[in-house]
Amino acid sequence: MAEDPVIPRLQDGGDENHDPDAPLFDGDVEVSSGGSKGELDIDLSNLPTDPGLRKKNSEYPSNIRDNVRRAYLLNGPYQPDIEFPQTKGNEDENRKFVIDWYKEFTWIEYSIEKDAAFCLYFKGGGDAFMATGFKNWKKKQGLRDHVGGPISAHNQAYRKGQDLLNQSQHIETVLQRQSSQARSEYRVRFKASVDCVRFLLKQGLAFRGHNETTNSNNRGNFLELLEFSAFLNKDIKDVVLQNALENNKLTAHVVQKDIVNSFAVETTNVILKELGDAFFSVLIDESRDISVKEQMVVVIRFMDDKGCVIERFLGIVHVRETTALSLKAALEELFSKHGLSIGRLRGQGYDGASNMRGQFGGLKTLIMNENESAYYVHCFAHQLQLALVGVAKNHPRIALLFNLTSNALNIVRVSCKRRDLLREKHTSKVIQKIQSGDILSGQGLNQETALKRSGDTRWGSHYGTLVSFILMHSSVIDVLEVVMENALTSEQRGEACALLDQMQSFEFIFNLHLMKDILGITSELSKALQREDQEIVNAITLVKVAKQRLNAMRNDGWDSFFAEVSSFCVKNDIIIPNMDDPFIKRGRSRRRVEVLTNQHYYRVQLFIGCIDLQNQELENRFNEVNTKLLLCMACLSPRDLFVAFDKEKLIRLAQFYLRDFSSKSLMLLSNQLETYILDTKKNTVYPLVYMLMTLALILPVATAGVERAFSAMNIIKNKLRNRMADDWMNDILVTYIEKDICETIDDETIMQRFQKMATRRGQL
Template structure:
């Protein structure tokens, strides 16, 4: 940068740091007259252009830039000045034709940069005119520490901003920020994968020499191995105090992910009305956890059930649960006044009439109507069948024992699969079953669950399909010398029990009954199921049971006979007298003698179906739920045949907080227009439920035409149907908090569960939002 000067004096070290920044230079003092000065040579103009460009690019204000004149110098225009005399000073000297004077470019530009004038007024403002004294120019230049040289160095520094110490530090800081940003995004991407799959983060040994440092570090290494830009800034190549891999950083990033996920849900809820679904359960560390799901209708008219958090409660009393709900509502700015429904599983601490959670919420908000979980009611109805009918109760005990004995060891399970495979091959050869893709897959006996009686249906189906293999395994166990006497006796008794006509009859009877209720149970698991459709499904279930009772005996008995013939089970003659079992030495207490037909048809077939119908009618009684009767009038099926204006007005009176007296008067007239429009509008024909009606109203913008009707429809939709969404959370909790992660803290588990359960929403959240949330949590060593 010294190539413009013939004199190359050494520069002190301290002068290299005292460079002038563009921001420090005052351009406001430059002359505005473009014709005032003319450069001695083209190089002077080049210097001025560079100064101006440096200022325009990095200066604080572009409007104060100096307008440099075009060259007007010519020998004929001079009076006494001869430029050839001053060629050695052409890099800094400039001449004014009008004043016939010379000026110092450097000293003029920086006459106020240091607070003093370099070189005096002669070469700055007055102008040099003593052309005979050429030595005055050398005196002005002076030694290496003169004011002129200081001004020259400042000018060079101004033109070489990239070499300024602050520019170097700025470049370094910008590179560090870029590296930090890449490193943070890499950590977030790895955490995204682990959260979606519900996997653990840390390993037992996370040292650099470890072969299994944990899922997080392995993911990060894998990501770096496939991206050089990431590999250059992570792990070994990252600063030791900013690797972004510590457990605390991982938890803070996961917390940021969970907060952003819940915020999306809360924004989607907005000011809408909603219901809550609550249930409690113990986790693997024997901590009692309460899960909360909110049910609402979004802006598109779609019903959503979203998980918002899980709380550890010290006890399961109603007061403790209510305090936990209040705490969660406060955290997410949810108002109890917006609550319009509550759904629980029917436990006493939940639905207690006086001190239950339901009662505590109703005291605070009378419009938060309670709906007993439909799936739980169905569960109780199925349990009642086994409790009230002794032969059926004994039948399920035998089924449970068979599953336990056959699946007691790996050896027996292998024998069962081998026998079942041989049976399938023989059946295929005989043509009894067909082959095809997805058919005849390897299977095993399914164990029924205690909390879901619908699982008994799968257990009975597997037992029927593997009945021959199960019989062979029990026979092998009873004849195996390596088995203990108790095992041999138990296997022999079970084999004798399942090869009886009584067991075959009960097996097919309960399979038929549970098949009907299984379809209802599956339908109740849907998140967008509305209360009217649920009641319709219950009615369908009742109707099918009644049809089997009235018309299904003959076809059912034929299936039992065919099964007995296939598995060499003795078939009883229905006209023979039924032999009742009684303890040895005790009389039959004068019981009336009945035929086999009467016992199996009346006592068992009719008896079981009647108990089931009785329980369904008792637990799903429409007459006992006035609110549901009114809601059913909104159903759009069969051209709104269920529409009843009187009952809909009665439904509106249940919600005085949402519909005032003035609104009721308007609703009375609006319903008349609404039903006429719906019945004559082809777009609203063929709708199946309230959910379809709501979405269609929003799509056609009819919700704005009939706002009060739409509000009534929304209130009906947010009524909870089943607590299946809450139970899914507990199923997910078994994956996230497994036995090896038993020491997870409550916050860590809550954040992980939110993202895992609501992964559909989490996938829509951009890394940028997570980065901002993470950065704002606390002061970081680096900022992206």
């Protein structure tokens, strides 16, 4: 009889809610980076990176010293790119560490704490590289002397370090005497685990289950997927799970986490290699996760060697406080971990919160105190949201519009019964319009819609809310009428009655369409600003286009707008006031109100007044950014055959970056610009012009990349996985967000890194 297919039960949770009665290792006693008592207190992923702050290896418990050394060797030498301090030589000559030594002496490490050089490999004897650090910057020969000949202490230490990473040299491996068949089975089993981890990371799914015993129905996605893979592939089935050695199944939780960490580290390494030594900008924001931990997301923006603007997720850091000093300390720690330097920053992008952009104590100021070339740009998308919605609410009648729509949403969406009733009402009206020929039917048309709730932190959401209200206005009215008649309390009936009165007035419909059109003009701008490859020069152009469209609507759009509003009112039986009649404002005596016509009130005070507020705020908001800097950047735009090209402004732009353009470079730049505009060749011909373009393009426009990371965090760390550890969440987020890079990393690379992370029973 044929065997029933084993279907994987992919589950969306349980990752950190493991059944305490289930075996932790499920028979797998793999020797790895955790497990012993002395090792539990040591976080190998967060060891001090600065060699001047590291403890001696002898200070660690003897059973984990090899793992500590292995962790440092895997991370490579600490080589920060900073403004190295100068020290006085014997002849009163200013000397300092030379950054080119990193390339010439690949083993060298620099300690910011001690302003000294150390050796990654050599950890014994009385050599200065081990004790106090090498500081004699005048004598480069001292570095060569340290390396010495083939049998020098340094080279012996280097070979021992390589042997530590090469586990085939370990005595434990020799004693095990693995056969070629055992190695082959280990590789197949290992690759099956890696493939399962890769799939789960790509989908953002949980790994662990509540009960991972053999007979459990909730063993977790990893074990279910591994079993399904074994069902499909006989070669895998013969060596995994029950057919594997009890102490080498490669299914333990610590093994899964080590494989995930290998993916995360290799993904980050690709990003850092892609960045190289190029300048970059940083986008930062902080938010709480489901477990009420404050998390700071860091995204870097740079130009690759092909001239494309790239935004990459660097990491997420748990911060205990959201003060500017705490955020800066967390950023420096993350940079130090990845060998990055604040000195390479050429831009900062935040959402405008006081702790981020404060003039005196914000994160922006703290960074600029160290690097004056790290110019700050207030997120354009946030500015747009504040300008369009926040300012519109300053008008009392527009503020009333948003309050009414919010209240209507609360009533209509408060229960499943009312939501279902709204869907039924809207569906029946759509069917009637199709039958009467008012609307067309076809593939993709008349999809089911719903009322959308707006949010001040969700860009463009107010526009979607107003559009859905216009489309479903009559259906909302029908539901409110039902609520008014059948609600359980008098308060609910009274609120529904008040909303019915307001929402069927001409003024509500007028304001609803007015804000829909105003937000619609900038809707495409909002979406464009959120593109990862958007650059600041084009963003300025988009803002300019939005201003032009608003002016066109103000000067020439009244007739078409009023016709649209009137048509809607006729279809929904809403009374249209005579525009020549006197306007009567609600709630005030006519004797105390200035006499004005409906035409003047609706056209001048509402229509023109709201548009003028928007224009004024757009002008103020987008002039808030360093105007001179942006105007200079606009001269680099290639639109219309470089019509905006202005050599003097571009030289002024270069003067903003004194770290990158010396006095001599500024003189050469003038000549290169003259030739460049006549003969636009490749960047190798005009390196200084290309440098200007790079600096202009890497300035951040919007923090959309950060917002996407927070959205991913909500997927990864949900209610069922709310106890997820910080490092575990960071590793999964890196691979999930940068899945396009993660997919390019071959299994062999992951397996080799995993193998070097700790002493393994099996060998490849």
